[in-house]
Amino acid sequence: MSKKIESATFSRRSLLRTALSAGVAAVAAPALAQQQSPIDSLINAPGRGSWDDQFDARGSRAAVGVISNNPILGPEGPANIQQAIAAYQQIVSNGGWPEVNPTNRLQLGVADPVVQQLRRRLTISGDLDESAGMSNAFDSYVDGAVKRFQARHGLPSDGVLGEFTVKALNIPAQTRLMQLQTNLVRLQSMSGDLGQRYVMVNIPAMYIEAVENDRVALRTNAIVGRISRPTHAINSKIYEVILNPYWTAPRSIIEKDIMPLMRKDPTYLTRNNIRLLDNRGQEVSPETIDWNAPKAPNLMFRQDPGKINAMASTKINFHNPNNEYLHDTPEQGLFNKMMRFDSSGCMRVQNVRDLSTWLLKDTPGWPRQEIERVIATRQNTPIKLTQEVPVYIVYITAWSAKDRVVQFRDDIYQKDGDQELALQTTNGMEQPAGAITDRDILPQ
Structure with missing residues (x-):
């Protein structure tokens, strides 16, 4: 960060600051492109990075300036992305941008000729x-x-400049322009009246917006479906929040995940509080099941509420035919991952209690304190919302809010028509044996 300058010290840095304030620093203007003043020489000096540290604070705030409480969806969405399209059409007509191909690790303090390419880009x-x-x-x-x-x-x-930053830098401007045009159509389909309060899940962005009166009241990270088990895009309504939910394993997870795990470790279900129930609700002992049989038993696999429950403290239900829902997770560390395409279709919510509080604000008797008290009891508690809240699960890989900051995301499901936009893929990870989590048996 910036060093403190003693008042008696007159450095090149203070000289430059004085010159800038006097209006001498318009060095990037086209009219002066063919000339180089003493101030030009200072700004363009190869060693400038070693002394121009008064701008550190400004630089550190640059990423923060990208954050906005303007929602992605809504009536202004198409107009905002059309502004971005016009800007990128101009970039393309001017020849696009150069590739950046570093041979060394580029970061603050490094001097390298490739940095000039990076600056132009x-x-x-x-x-x-x-x-x-x-x-x-x-x-x-x-x-x-x-x-x-x-x-x-x-x-x-x-x-x-790591691997994925370099890949993103080197996607041609023409490809980015086509990505914006593809997403314009998607945003146009979502530009009507979405409701005074609604929830949006953007699959490629891996985050959730709770929107109220056309402003983002809450934004939080999400974990969404992996490529082989994608999250479905849908417009629906949230009708229920369940505190301390049971988790009932879908048939696909029983066959693909639980059966192989039981063959390796016959105590797996017992250790993870998963009970087998027949069609009369009677409990069946796991020891009576042939886990090597070609077909899974026709039983309900239901996990009790608790800390190791695959949905942890909360399940949020919305109407859909895919057995998908929003929920908590016992593995909060997964939200630290850059690529959070790890589920079997459901959406795990970071800070889910904040979202639950927002959803229940119009449902009498459910302030945050009461939600926390009930969660602590470990008692299954379904809560019907007084008024259902719209939820829009969308696939938007490029957008621009009215702050004119153009955003792009990885085309993880390869829906944008250009394989180059799918920079990163994830096929899940081998999971260690141990307590059940939504990494090794992933709720649908």
Whole structure:
């Protein structure tokens, strides 16, 4: 961060600041492109990154500026993305942007000729101001611009050019333009009256917005369906919040996951509080089942409420034919992953109690304190909403809110028509034996 400057010290840094305030720093203007003043030389100096640290605070705030309480959906969505389309058409007509091909790790403090390519690329996309110049130094200007770019693309805003940041940088402008045009059609279909209060789940962005009066009241991360078991896009209504839910395993998970686990470890169901129930509701002992049989038994596999329940504290139901829902998870660490395509179709919600409180605000008797008290009892408690809340589960990989910050996300389900946009894929991970979680037996 910025170093404190003693008042008696007169440095090149303070000289530049004085010159800038006097209006001498319009060095990026086209009219001066063929000239180079002493201030130009200072700004473009290769060693500038070692002393131009008064801009560190500004750079560190660049990624924060991408965050907005403007919702993705709504009547203004198409107009906002059309502005972005016009801007990207201009970029394409001007020849697009250069590729960035670093041979060394690029981050704050590094000096490398490739940084000039990076500066040009970030300037064209609007992440770096032209006044930052064209030196080889990866200084705080570039650091802030990279963080802003990363935030706009759903990447960790660490300012380091890792594999996926470089891949995102090198997607051609023409491809990004086509991505915007594809998503314009999707946003146009969602531009009507969505309701005063609604929930949106954006699958590629892996996050949830709770919107009220056209403003985002709550935004939180989500874990959505893996490629082989995708989350379905649907318009529906949330009608129920269940505290301390039972989890009933879908047939697909019984066959694909539980049966193989029981062959390896016959105590798995017992250890994880999963009971077998027949059609009369009578409990059946796991020891009486032939787990090597070709077909799974025609029984209900139901997990008791508790800390290791696959849905943890909360299940949020909405009308749908896919047996999908929103829910809590006992493995909160999964939300730290960059790519959160890990479920079997359901959506796990970070800070689910905040969302539950928001959903139940119009249902009498359910303030946050009462929700917490009931969760602590471990007693299954279904709560019907007084008024159902619309939920829109959408697949939007590019958008621009009215703040004109253009956002792009990975086309994880490959619906945008260009394989180049699916930068990252996930096929799930081998899970260790142990307590049941929604990583090893994933609720549908």
